[in-house]
Each structure stands twice: as structure tokens, then as C-alpha cells.
Amino acid sequence: MVSTILSASHLHKEYGSGNTRVVAVDDVSMEIATGELVLIMGPSGSGKTTLLSMLGGILTPSSGRILLAGLDISSMNEAQLPAIRAAKVGFIFQAFNLLDALSARDNILLPAHLMPGGIKAAAPRADDLIRRLGIEKRQHALPGTLSGGEKQRVAIARALINQPPLILADEPTGNLDSQSGLEVMMVLRDIARDEGRAVILVTHDPRVEAIADRILWLEDGVLRDRREEQHQWLNCPVCRMKIDTWNAKIRHRAGQRELVFCTEQCKQKFIQQPERYMPAE
């Protein structure tokens, strides 16, 4: 049976005030069902991380409501939220965020300290996760000695140890080579499909689109229909490097045309000699 595990309505988040005021998320509403793998995509600075941390009870929205497993977490205070994070949410980060002093296995078991039964009750589950993620041989190693892919698999196991209904991953493959990244994506897909957990994934990796149930497009803090036509690969007019237009941050308006560049240096080169680099129509 498919049911709504997470529902957000009219979420709004501002940082700062006055001159430094930034609206990071603006009137975002969404519903996520169990077993769903939802992708959040969008340009840098569009508010993806902000949205994710509100959904996971790390950040309190300026306004709006979040119901997670039937609980209104948007009205909870700092004292109540940690328990929600421990039981209901598993986070996976780009930077892995393992504790250096603990072995892979102890890292995986860390959140279990917060649950009734503690690490004793969680041990069989940890063994199972370690086996499924293929890190048996490395389970007693310290994070410093693990490869990026192994680290992320340990982090995934840690996110799953308390069996939360919601998994939030912020660019989990950002620090991985393409093969390890793909493997991690597959694991996340299985978590959604086979275990019925909701997975929300922030990524820039277009390969993941194929395995997602749904793609949400965030731009300037607002959920939009994705503008398919913007997703195109172009060459940087200066150095000819391939760039994806909808990720590109470095833009420059030349007459009627908006050009994108790979780096600020290339943009400056262009500005100095526009006639030399101006691409043909």
C-alpha cells in the first residue's frame, strides 16, 4: 500500500534580514509517498540543501508546515527535533561525514545509541547492512583508510540502521568517481523500491533521472516545471570545454545572446576580446 510519508505545504525559508536577507526557499509544497525515489534538481544556490534540511528536521522553516510520518515537525523546538532525526530520518551527505575515530562498523551503529535496545539490538541489522553493501572486509577499518565509495556505503548503512521511513541524500555522489557514484545510486534505488522507504535525492547527475520516480525542479527557491529546453550541452566559447547549461553559474549577456562559460577566467577572456570568441549563431 502506498501512503504519504512526508507532506510539506507552503514552505518558506529566509536567511538574515534587511540588506542581507536571502529567500532560500519560497512557497514550496510537495508530497512524498513511501517507496518513492524523488530527485530534486536545480542550479547551484537554488535552495536544495535548505529544503532538504527543513524536511529532515535540521532547520526550522520561517513559515509553512511539514508533516513527517504524521508528526508536525515544523512546529517542534530544538529539544524535540533530535529525537525525530534519530528515528525518522536518515541523512546521507556529499562529504560522507563519518566520525574519524570510529571504525566503519561503529559508525554504522552510532545512531542506534539513540534507540531503545541500543547497539545490542541493532547489531544483527548492522551485520545485514554490512553484508548487503559489500563492506564486510572493511568493517573494522577506520574511515581514513576507506575509499570514497566504501565511505559512502558506510554512511548509507548508518542512515539505515534505525530503519527510518525517510532517507535524505544531498549530492551523495558528488565526491565519487562515476562508477562508485552509479553503485551508490543503485543502492538508494533498492532502498526505495525493496524496503519501501521514501528517498529524496539532491543531485546534479543526469544519469539518475532514469531511475527516479519523480523529478522536482527547484529554481530560486521555487518549485517549477522543469524547462526541458534548457537542459543542453554546450561548449564554452573560449576553451571549448563541455558544459551543461542548466548548471552553469557563469553567464554573460552579449547583445541579444546569453552565453555560458566554464570558469570566470574564460568569461574575462571573452569580455576582453568578444569578437574573437563569439560563437556562430
Next chain:
Amino acid sequence: MYKWLWQTLWQQKTGVLSGAGSVAVALVLVVIMDASFVGESRQTIAYIEKMRADVWVMQHGVSNMHMASSYVWDWKLTKVRQVAGVKRATPILYMNSVFAAGKRNWFSYVIGLPEDGQRAGPWAVSSGKAFPARGEILLPQVLEKAAGIKLGDMTRIGDHSFRIVGFTRDTFSMSNSIAFVSFDDLQDLIAVSGSLSYILVDAEEGVDAKALATRIESEVDKVTAITHEQFLANDYQIGLLMGAEVLSIMTLIGIILAVLIAVFTAYLQVDRCRRELAILKTVGFPNRTLYGMMLLQSMIISLLALIFTLVSVFILTPLLTALVPMINLVLTEAILLRVSYIALLVSLLAVIPPAWMVARVDPLTAFKV
């Protein structure tokens, strides 16, 4: 969770140990200060303690020896000797003064001993004569090295010169040493005659000292008679009074130093773990658990510091005493207990700033790459 704390502390052991070591330096300072103070205070009563006279008789109204002067007519000695229960009464003349030895002056009790006054003389002699004749003086042995003097040298008290004929043990402290001269010389020096300062009374077997003191006061006109215990307590109190304020300021400075170092150590420790704390927060560990960790960490550092302190103190005390014979260090249980309390206090105070920092660690940091 505790495992994380242990392992993290273990991984950062250099920082932790140097922090604990620095706290220990401050605590050692406190202990040495305390010990030298107790040593000095004890030394001020050394003479009374060693003499162990059952009753001390002195000028009416005087009740101690340190920084005091007492004059009693010498005919009262005969009176005291006639009181029932008195076995022996030994008079001394006494003055607070300074004597010159080496390049400087030394505070001193100068005790004038009558010819048959061995009873009131030095209790341990390291070299030379054990009793001064006219023109002779016995000085603390510590000064042999400290002031570079030897037997046969001359020293001065006021306008009188004395030949050093003996060195005595357990008679030196920075604030007052004990010098022994003949009764007649001291009489000349003070320019009094027919007077003495204190009478050391030994009671007959089975006579109660307190009752004897009362009897002496009632039978001998205008004298104060005090038992050994009371006299000792009076003088010790005065010794404490003189140093107590200086000591408490020094101790306070030591404590403040220890707290500052401990706070700084804890601050560095939290700063190193900032990201890990953010991660623990995202995982769902509440602030109170993290405060607990900080308290535990602070206590571990303080405990280490205390251990370092005790070990160094037990090594330093005999070492310092051997190297610098001028300081009297006396370690008492009370001092060690006190430094333990201070270590506990330090660990509690040092946890406040890190706890404040922990509360302010933003879990969103974990999302940063």
C-alpha cells in the same frame, strides 16, 4: 558514544596531554605554595614544639612567642621553682632580631641560654659545639651553604660580634631562624638586667599541666602560665595569620591560571571536533548528551592534570628541598585534598565555555563539503 569520546581523545592525545600538563603546572604551583607555607608556619613553632615544656611561664598578658617580647623579673624564677609539682624550671632570654651572615641579614629568634640551660638549647647539632659560651653563637646549618659561612667565622647581632661555634639542624626558615647565644651576651645586647623572658617548666610525674599552670599563675605574681598545647596553638595561629592572605591570593591566582588553561584546552578540543559535533547533531544526538561528553572530557583532562600534579609534587618536593635547603616544604593530606578539590572545580568551570560552543555548533555545517 563514549567510545567516540575515548577514541577521539586518544587520537588527539598530544593536545590532550599538553593541555593536562599545562593545567598541572598551575596546580603544582598551588601545591608548592601551600607546602612551603605550611613548612614556614611549622618552622615558626619549631622551638616550642621541640622544647615540649609542660608549662610556659611569661610576662603577664603575653601569650605567644612569635613576634612577641616578654620580660619577667628573675626572682620570679625562684617562686616558680617553689610551686608544688614543678620538677624543673629553665629560664631563657629571648629576642626577635636579625643576624648578619654572608651578604645579608636573617630574621631570627635569638635565644639566650643560662650556663645550666642545656634543657632549652639546640636539639640537633650537625657540627661544632652544642652549647654557646660567652661571645659564641650557634646558627642553622642551612646557612653554611646558603650564606657561605663556616665554623670560626664571625657574625653580628646589633653591635655585638659573635664567633660561630656550632651549626644546628631544623632551625631554619625564611621568616625566622633560631640562633643560640649565652644568656649574659643577650642581656648585654638588650641592655636589661635582672630579667628573663620565658620559663620552661617541667612538671613532676603525674602532675596535670593545666592545673599546674593555674597554680603558678595564682602563686606567682603577674605572670602568664600556659600549657604546651595552648602555647603551640597560639603561635601557630599567628604564623597562619601572617601568611594566610598572601597564600589565598597566590592560590586564587593558581586556580585562575588553571581554569584559563583548562578552558583553552577544552576550547581547542571542541574546535577540533566542530564538524563531528555537527554530524552527531544531524544523527539526532541531543545537546544534553553532547554537554555530558564535554563534562566528561573536561573531567578526564582535569584528572590527568591531577595525576601529573601529584606525581610531579612527589618528585619535586624532595628535589627542591635538596636543591634549595632554604625552603621548608611540608606536604600534608589537607594540601593534597585541597588540590583535588581545585582540580574538580577547574573541570567544572572549564566545561562552561565549551558547552556554550557546543550549543552553537550548527548541524547544517555537515552539509558543507
